[in-house]
Each structure stands twice: as C-alpha cells, then as structure tokens.
Amino acid sequence: MNEYNNPWKVLAEKKIYENPWIKLNEYDVINPSGGKGIYGKVFFKSIATGALPLDEDLNTYLVGQYRFTIDQYSWEIPEGGGKFGVDPVESAQRELLEETGLVAAEWTKIVEMHLSNSVTDEYAVIYLARKLSQHMASPEETEQLIIKKLPFEEAYQMVERGEITDSMSVAAILKVKMMLLDGRIS
Structure with a gap:
C-alpha cells in the first residue's frame, strides 16, 4: 500500500447540522490504526478570499x-467568502472594496492554503493588491469595522508580537515580508 493512500475507512455518514454557510457531518470510521471511532467534518459553502493591500509607500x-x-x-487583512465557481480574485476585489473602499489595479495571487484541515475543508486564496485608489466602503450589516492604514512593517511587527492571529492575515503578511526581503516586490 502506498503511504499516500487514504488509511481511513468510513462505515457511516450522518448530517448533523446545516446553514447557508456550513454543513457539519459526523462519520463512523475505522481509523488508520484499525480502531473504531467518530470523526466530525465541517464543509464550507464558500471559498475564503483575502487581499493584502500595499500602496506605493509600502503602507x-x-x-x-x-x-x-x-x-x-x-x-x-480584508477577507471574506466567495462563491464556488466564481474566480476567487473577483471575490477578493469585492471584499477589499466593501471593507476598505479600496480598488486595486494590480492583483497577484500570493497564498493558497487550507485553514484548519483537521476539522474543516475550508480553503483560502489570498492576493497582494497594488496600485490602489480610494472609493466608498460598504461593509455588510454584520460588520462593524475599523480600518487602520499603517506602514507594512508595523503590520509585520503586530504578527511578530502575536497581535494578529487570524491565519489568513498571518500567512499573507509573512509572505509579503519574504517577497519584500528577496526583492520580488518593492
């Protein structure tokens, strides 16, 4: 048997809960060591998207x-969900405008990641947004937002001090820091 084959055996599957954003299933399983058990899995009904806006002064x-x-x-970072079947960059563009009022003329995919693969299938795509122009923000009714413009280095220091803990934000900020250090962006 190839070590990359699925060692889990599903005996039964039961839907526990569902709403417009997620579905939770429980599985009766035989685990990789041969024992019986249960496993829960959260399915997301959207793809997570994010945008790290970076202006010409590296704010x-x-x-x-x-x-x-x-x-x-x-x-x-500005982030939210996008519908499957829609280009994730379109969803990231929408979130950036909704949350900050920013529009970017240049978009670069910088991170694709699973957010918590031990219990969910949630997948994220994150972009670097450059060549920014300011427009009117229009947050969703569930969002009470404060927007902070700051030097990128300060955002990086917030990650280093543990003040930013959102996984998409941490990944994006660390990736952009590496890109700045190795000269891929300036």
Missing part, C-alpha cells in the same frame, strides 16, 4: 472587528 490597511467565534477583537 497596508488592516480591518478591525470583534469576532463572535473567538469572542475577541481581531485585526485582519
């Missing part, structure tokens, strides 16, 4: 909001 924009799921305030 970026963070979005601050209180996150219900973690019961704390969070500083993040």
Whole structure:
C-alpha cells in the first residue's frame, strides 16, 4: 500500500447540522490504526478570499472587528467568502472594496492554503493588491469595522508580537515580508 493512500475507512455518514454557510457531518470510521471511532467534518459553502493591500509607500490597511467565534477583537487583512465557481480574485476585489473602499489595479495571487484541515475543508486564496485608489466602503450589516492604514512593517511587527492571529492575515503578511526581503516586490 502506498503511504499516500487514504488509511481511513468510513462505515457511516450522518448530517448533523446545516446553514447557508456550513454543513457539519459526523462519520463512523475505522481509523488508520484499525480502531473504531467518530470523526466530525465541517464543509464550507464558500471559498475564503483575502487581499493584502500595499500602496506605493509600502503602507497596508488592516480591518478591525470583534469576532463572535473567538469572542475577541481581531485585526485582519480584508477577507471574506466567495462563491464556488466564481474566480476567487473577483471575490477578493469585492471584499477589499466593501471593507476598505479600496480598488486595486494590480492583483497577484500570493497564498493558497487550507485553514484548519483537521476539522474543516475550508480553503483560502489570498492576493497582494497594488496600485490602489480610494472609493466608498460598504461593509455588510454584520460588520462593524475599523480600518487602520499603517506602514507594512508595523503590520509585520503586530504578527511578530502575536497581535494578529487570524491565519489568513498571518500567512499573507509573512509572505509579503519574504517577497519584500528577496526583492520580488518593492
């Protein structure tokens, strides 16, 4: 048997919960060591998209909001969900405009990642947004946002100090820091 083959055996599957954003299934399984058990999996009904805006002076924009799921305030890059079948860059463009009022003329895909592959199938695509122009923001009714424009290096230091913990934001900021250091962007 190839070590990359699926060692899990599903005996039964049951839908536990579903809403417009997620579905939760529970599985009766035989685990890789041969024991019986259960496994829960959250299916996301959208793809996560994010945009790290970076202006010509190497300033970026963070979005601050209180996150219900973690019961704390969070500083993040502009991000949100996009429909499957829609180019993720279109969803990232929409989120950037909605949350910050920014429009970018240049988009570069910088990260593709699974967000918590131990319990979900959530997948993210993150872009670097350049050549920015300011327009009117229009956050969703569930969003009470504060927008912070700051030097990119300050956002990087926030990651280093553990002040930014959102996984998409951390990944994007660290990737852009590497790109700046090795001269891929300036």
